[in-house]
Amino acid sequence: MQTLIAISALGVFCLLAEIFNLRKALVPVTIVGLLAILGITLNLWSIDSSIDEQYKSMIVFDKFSAGFSSLFIILTIFLIALSHDVYKDHQTKISDFITIKVFLLAGAVAMVSFSNLSMFFIGIEILSIALYILAASKRLDLKSNEAGMKYFLMGSFASGIILFGICLIYGATGYFDVAEIYALSQGAGLPIWFPIGITLMIIGMLFKIAAVPFHFWAPDVYEGSPAITTALMSTLAKVVAMATLYKLLSGLTVGLTYNFEIIIVIVSIASMTVGNIMALRQKNVKRMLAFSGISHAGFMLMALLSLTNAASTLLYYTSAYALAGMASFAVIIYVTKNKDNEDIINFNGLGKTNPLLAAVLTASLLSMAGIPIFSGFFAKFMLFTQTIKAEYLVVVIAGVINSIISVGYYFKLILAMYTKEATEEKQATPFVYYAVGVISIVLNIIIGLYPSLVTNLIN
Amino acid sequence: MDVTTILILLLVGAIATYFSGDKLASKVALFFSVATLGVSLYLLNEFSKGETINYLGEWMEYPKVYLALQADGLSMLMVLLTTALTPIIIFSSLGNTYSNAKSFYALVLFMSFAMTGTFLAVDGLLYYIFWELALIPIYFIALIWGNGDADKRKKAVVKFFIYTLAGSLFMLVAFAYLYQKTNNFLLGDFFNLRLSATEQFWIFAAFFLAYAIKIPLIPFHTWQAKVYQKAPTVGTMLLSGIMLKMGLYSVIRWQIQIAPQAAKTLMPYLIGLSIAGVIYGSIIALRQKDLKKLLAYSSLAHVGLIAAGCYTLTLDGLNGAVYQMIAHGFVIVGLFFVAEIIHRRYETREISAMGGIRSQSPKFTSLFMILVLASVALPGTYNFVGEFTVLYSLSQVNIWFAVFGGTTIILGAYYMLKMFQNVMLGETNTKVFASITTNEIITLVIIIAFLLFFGLYPKPITDLVNPAIKDILIHINR
Amino acid sequence: MNNILDIVGIENYIFLSVLLFCIGVFGVLYRRNAIIVFMSIEIMLNAVNLLFVAFSTYHQDAEGQVFVFFSMAVAAAEVAVGLAILVSIFRNLGSIDIANLKNLKG
Amino acid sequence: MENSLVLLLLLTPFVGFLFNVFFGKKISRNVSGTIGTIAVVVSFAMSIFFFMQLNQTGKVIQVKLFDWITVSNFKLDFGILLDQLSLLWLLFVTGIGSLIHLYSISYMHDDENLHKFFAYLNLFIFFMITLVIGSNLLVMFIGWEGVGLCSYLLIGFWHKNQDYNDAAKKAFIMNRIGDLGFLIGIFIIASLFTTLDFVELKEIVLGGTNSGNALLSVATLCLFIGATGKSAQLPLYTWLPDAMAGPTPVSALIHAATMVTAGIFMITRMNFLFDLTPYIQEIIAVVGALTALVAASIGLLQNDIKKVLAYSTVSQLGLMFLALGLGAYNVAVFHVITHAFFKACLFLGSGSVIHALHGEQDMRKMGGLRKVMPITFATMLISTLAISGIFPFAGFWSKDEILLVAFQNHHIAFAKVLWVVASIASIMTAFYMFRLMYLTFFREFRGTEEQKHHLHESPSLITFPLIVLAALATIGGAINLPGSNWLNHFLEPILVTKYEHHALGTQEYMLMAVALAGAIIGIGWAYSKYIKQAFVPKEDSAITGFSKTIYNKYYVDEFYTFLIVKPLNGLSNFFRTTLEPALGKVVYGFGTVANGLSNQGRKLQTGSIGLYLFAFVIGVCAIIIYLFLAQNIA
Secondary structure, eight states, rough: HHHHHHHHHHHHHHHHHHTTOOHHHHHHHHHHHHHHHHHHHHHHSOOOEEEOOGGGTTTTEHHHHHHHHHHHHHHHHHHHHHHHHTTTHHHHHHHHHHHHHHHHHHHHHHHHSSSSSHHHHHHHHHHEEEEEEHOOTTTTOOOHHHHHHHHHHHHHHHHHHHHHHHHHHHHSOOOHHHHHHHHHSSSSSOTHHHHHHHHHHHHHHHHHHTOSSSHHHHHHHHHSSHHHHHHHHHHHHHHHHHHHHHHHHHHHHSSSOHHHHHHHHHHHHHHHHHHHHHHOOOBBHHHHHHHHEEEEEEEHHHGGGGGTTOOHHHHHHHHHHHHHHHHHHHHHHHHHOOOOBBBBBGTTTTHHOOHHHHHHHHHHHHHHTTOOTTHHHHHHHHHHHHHTTOOOOHHHHHHHHHHHHHHHHHHHHHHHHSSSOSSSSOOOOOOHHHHHHHHHHHHHHHHOOOOOHHHHTTT | OTHHHHHHHHEEEEEHHHHHHHHHHHHHHHHHHHHHHHHHHHHHOOOHTTTOOOEEEEETTTTEEEEOOOOOOOHHHHHHHHHHHHHHHHHHGGSSOOOHHHHHHHHHHHHHHHHHHHHHBBHHHHHHHHHTHHHHHHHHHHHHHOOHHHHHHHHHHHHHHHHHHHHHHHHHHOOOOOOOOSSSOOOHHHHHHHHHHHHHHHHHHHHHHHHHHHHOOOTSSSTTTHHHHHOHHHHHHHIIIIIHHHHHHIIIIIIIHHHHHHHHOOOOOOOHHHHHHHHHHHHHHHOOSSSHHHHHHHHHHHHHHHHHHHHHHSSSHHHHHHHHHHHHHHHHHHHHHHHHHHHHOOOOOOOOGOOOOTTOOHHHHHHHHHHHHHHTBBBBBHHHHHHHHHHHHHHHHOOOHHHHHHHHHHHHHHHHHHHHHHHOSSSSSSOOOOOOHHHHHHHHHOOOOOOOOHHHHHHHHHHHHHHHHHHHHHHTTO | OOOOHHHHHHHHHHHHHHHHHHHHHHHHHHHHBBHHHHHHHHHHHHHHHHHHHHHHHHTTTTTHHHHHHHHHHHHHHHHHHHHHHHHHHHHHHHBGGGGGSSSSSO | OHHHHHHHHHHHHHHHHHHHHHHTTSSSSHHHHHHHHHHHHHHHHHHHHHHHHHHHHHHEEEEEEEEEEEEEEEEEEEEEEOOOHHHHHHHHHHHHHHHHHHHHHHTTTTOOOHHHHHHHHHHHHHHHHHHHBBHHHHHHHHHHHHHHHHHHHHSSSSOOHHHHHHHHHHHHHHHHHHHHHHHHHHHHHHHSSSBBBHHHHHHHHHSSSSSSOHHHHHHHHHHHHHHHHHTTOOOSSTHHGGGGSOOOHHHHIIIIIIIIHHHHHHHHHTHHHHHTTTHHHHHHHHHHHHHHHHHHHHHTTOBBHHHHHHHHHHHHHHHHHHHHHHTHHHHHHHHHHHHHHHHHHHHHHHHHHHHHHHSBBBBBGGHHHHOOHHHHHHHHHHHHHHHHHHHHHHHHHHHHHHHHHHHHHOOTHHHHHHHHHHHHHHHHHHHHHHHHHHHHHHSSSSOOOHHHHHHOOOOOHHHHHHHHHHHHHHHHHHHTTTTTTTHHOOOOOOOOOOOOOOOOOOHHHHHHHHHHHHHHHHHHHHHHHIIOOOOOOOOOOOOHHHHHHHTGGHEEEEEEEEIIIIHHHHHHIIIIIIIIIHHHHHHHHHHHHHHHHHHHHHOOOOOOOHHHHHHHHHHHHHHHHHHHHHHHHO
8 A cells, every 4th residue: 555655645746846846856766766665565575465454445455466566666667767868858748747657657556456446447547547648648749649539539438338347246236345246246146237247347458458359449559659658558558457357357256257268268369369460561660569469468368267376477477578568668769769650660770780779679579479588488388388277278279379470570670670781870879778678678587587586476 | 517517618608709709709619619528528428437417406486497407328419419510610610701700609609508408408398498599599690691682581591480489389388288287397207197199199299390390301391491501501500410400309308208109109100201201302402403402402311311210219210310310410510511611612502503623622522522422321431320220220110111211322322422423523613623721621521530430430329329218218118 | 215216126227327328339439520429428427327326326325426426537537638639639630520530550 | 460460451452542542642653553552462462371271271260340330139240251252252352453453553654643543443452352351241231332432433533524423423323222222131131130240140041941931032132132233233234334434444353353243242142041032043043144145235236345345244244143043153153253354354455455546445446456466465365265165264164164054953944044045145245255356456457547656565564464364364264173173162161052063974065065166156257247248337327227226235224214314303303393382382371371361450450440449349249248148058
């Protein structure tokens, strides 16, 4: 709980900083603050999964939420670090952007630590609204507007669905409190609209993680939004949504019914396949990564097939994915900083002009493709083993085939960097890009070599 | 001192090479590879004295992965093959200059690190990781320092990468499946599984996909010729000399041991397929215009025979296969180096553009001739020992296998001699053939000396391998 | 006092709000004017709100009604943002027809 | 002591080889030649030494050098076996070998790669010795392939001429075909008896009752196939005539006297096996007889002096195989030896002629050399008489014996037929040999004036071997005169079926007379044609009808090309141009399909919010409906 409070406080501070003209110091201060909060959060392991008395039935801050919250905080730190350079042209607004990001983080934390559906709803709305703003934050750029609008319309539509779902659950059980609902859901005799409610909520979340067939917004929004926002969406937002979905299902129901697992299987396979296939022919990197994100969502959905014990695996997969994504976006933001588009051509010859960043990007792509020693590999492997245990071999096979396809487009980028001739000579690179890229990829490799670092956080 | 030393040394070597700068890179790499060879020889000595040089350490709790490195005679031999060929290959490359040499040689060492790991690992996941790691350096080596039209090369190399990766991913699924049953990846525990026939079949199939593509067996070989042709000769040597052997070694170490029942039931078909590969490769080699491609197909034929030996599941078959692996490893490296030597002087790999070299460089001709004779398994070369043993084992299974497999004796002689004639003999070539340098001679002589010595006195290798194979057979016939 | 729901029956409330909800959905689907789309979304949300209230009466506890306040507040915030975006679109595009937003595709 | 001597015998030629390879270029031409020769002479001396020893003690020498190949059920050591058979071979291999080395010093004197030549010759001798003294089939196989290699190297010795290289390649590959057979045979024997050592094999075979074992027949058949490759029998004989591309001493040494007799050696070695498989023996006999006939008939019309000799070699080898097939191994061996003498002499003689004519090999451009080259003429005449089977030259005795056993054989039903065939072959032999003599040495010279001007008798280094060989060709028959039968006795320990010594009865004398008559007929025929009618063979273009067919060797080569080489290359082309790309496409196919789908899929992503929301709603409905249905069904 302290985490949530602290984050909100930090957000408020950022707003104040605007007033007191502390813009220069803002970014470092925020980072320090977040690091402190990270410390607090990690400290919570001494108290193992105890519901915080003070906010009874609103927030439960157990290992699951703590684990994911720390991941979110780390990601946010990276994002804020990047924003320093990204927004240096419009210093006036920097505090707004940072504030929004911090509040967004608050929403995210709320989402993984709710113990009451209202908390969940508020969390998800904070997150979404913040995202709408960030997506459209390039006021004069029509693309950005369009992205914002699309995201907004579909997002609020989804919110409507979720809200309806919550409502039906409330109607069926008479409670918003997760624990109560869980207790009731074990006993029979719930009216038919309880499962419908659950379904609607899940669908809403499936939309948030951009699973097929609710994925259409993702590529457009990713492409249109400013690069840093895209980074946020494809790493933080997706991870949050996934974690929340898992928490919802494991919190509200006693395992999925067989039929529902079938749906998950279908959606998962569909997401993997559609995502990868569509990504093959993309020229725009952000768009490509959007589709790759869709396919990864498909992978993550596998975790739902073994609800009882997949938490650590999910955390591992999400961190692996998010770190790799963060690393790659650090490079992408740098490369496309002064470009009007994010086409692959811009990466030509990066291997020569800027070997380090090229290496970082290569590594992150390899991680996403699931090549060993990068954590992406172990993440996939854990998912596979768990899914085989759950006796859904077919999903695993689909996953394997998809990872093969995915190599196809990840390597398009690598080829561009190492075999094409550079169009322009190397320009000065702010340190922060190296920092973010290298740190996140190193973290990625470290948890690749010692998965237990992450897997032990939960369970 | 245990086997980890080799790995560490190679890894350190790779890093050191990278930071030693383009000037020194090749020297440093050479130094480290030689050092590794020394270490592995020392370890061989320890091993033969009966000292234990294995290493077993915890790595991950979940999934349960051990750093299990075990050297029996077989692994030891394959490691020696790697650590012996690496310096030879690096040494042979001294005649060339590579842009960004530091990365190049670093990658070479890293690759040999990964391959050594593959030969040593007895923990499934560890093994798989090494297996995949070996793929990445060769991908970049072929991609960046390869020759020929960039786009064509890219196409070939990417195909190679994705294709092999595709194969191995199914192997990964097989491992995941086995992991369900044992909750770790130790080969030893896999043996003790009592897998049903169906399970064995599917696991065998999954492994087969990975290995058939890597080795390669027909019809999974389509990546081979092009990659060999496009890759820089060093890469081609690494691929054909060592990396193919990874597949064959894995067949012996993993596939037929984990799923012996399936192996036994499928034996005739597997041998048939392999031998078909022998004939196919030989025939297609007859009319190749590109020297490296011809050699690629010749090695397709050879590995086909080796695979056939492996799948006989008999002592002779496996022994012979191992002998052949070693012999082929050396001879093919030598032959590709010959191609490189000619390319350095004539800037071409088109056989039609060669010919009439003999009268210009008799020394080179003689060395080349010996290599050719070795590759057609003339008695007295180590290749004969291997080929004889394999064919004998085939004849024990079914005489017709031996007959058809034996066609390699005829066809091999046909295409190799034809190649030799068109490349070396005939009217003196108008283009001047600069006389062969000392380094080149040394490289070739080392290889030839090895082949001839063990051709006449193969006992050391036999004694090294035999016990290991015997143990393996126990697992197969359990 | 006795519960209104004893007379009307909760089902009817559900049907009503489902109907409203669907109207909202169809509005979103078939109208191209952004403002109207917003309104349709509002209809959806309010349909749900109505249902919340109904349920809270049905269950005889206030939580539902509290929740309604949450959702209204949130909806308001949402719409505020939405309108902001719409304004900037109108500045750039000179129209608020969502059918014109087709630059991002493929 | 003994071991080291054996090694000396074996290794001196190898040392000579190494020396000539590494230092040959630096030292003077004569030296390298001399060293090469000495190396062989040493082995010859050793052979004599061991031969004497064996004659006195009668003790067979066995030396085990080291373990070689180990397979599951038996071990192969690198061993040496010096018994009667191997020593016999050693004697004439090294003996004739030394003579030919001597000859080559002068003959090859002007060649730039003289040292290489001697290196190869030494290497050949080394491998030939290995072949002969190997104590088991696999060591023999080393030599077997080794001599094949040397023959390849020496045929293609003038490597600038691609035709020669082709000939060399052909020889090697043809041999390889045989070798595969040989290997298969080895495999079967190994699996039957779990040993390849000659001595052990013999014990096991004689001990056990393996007769009538089908596999055994297969094994012996395979061995015989091996022999046909090495000893140029039907259907694999075509390489030998082409092999004449090599320098003449090579033809004399490898392709007449020694290597081509390896097949006979091997079969004689394994006689105990062949005796158990009568069917195979019949096949051998038939093949031998046919080869003798076919080759002889081709020889009738050849105009290249060396080609004539080549075909005569093939046909003589055929006769030897006939003898083998009839179980008369000692007779075959006898003929091998005498043949080695006179055929070597003939080749060297022809070499001397070619030398004198500066490389001219076409007999149509020779003639009248009798006066200018008396020694060459004399020696060649003797050898010709010998090969034609004229009393009392060596060839008479050996060939007569073959005909005799053919005539007297009772095991094979059609032995008489074989006898007839053999007789016809030997009549032809007499004819074409004298045709050769007449065209070369008699009547006036038909070459250019310029050549005529340079005509000269060859130097003594060339003539000396000729004389020696001629002498041997004269008296060589003595080693196995019907009365004494020294050779038969000598070989008795080797052979299982004892050769029954029949006293010389009328039948024998009759047969001798018939053979002699046949030879004389042949000679007369040749005389009438080439001396009386002074006939000179026509130009190639003018040859017509059946004689054209014969002149073109019955088009066998063309037939093989058409039957095997062309299809093989066609197949190769098909694979390369069609099948490979197709297979490649299959793999690429997945990628293509995926990309195609991708392109289609992108059309769905129209960018219209309406569509997206629609898909959204459809998804919702689909899921809910599915759940309902599933619920109700369940």
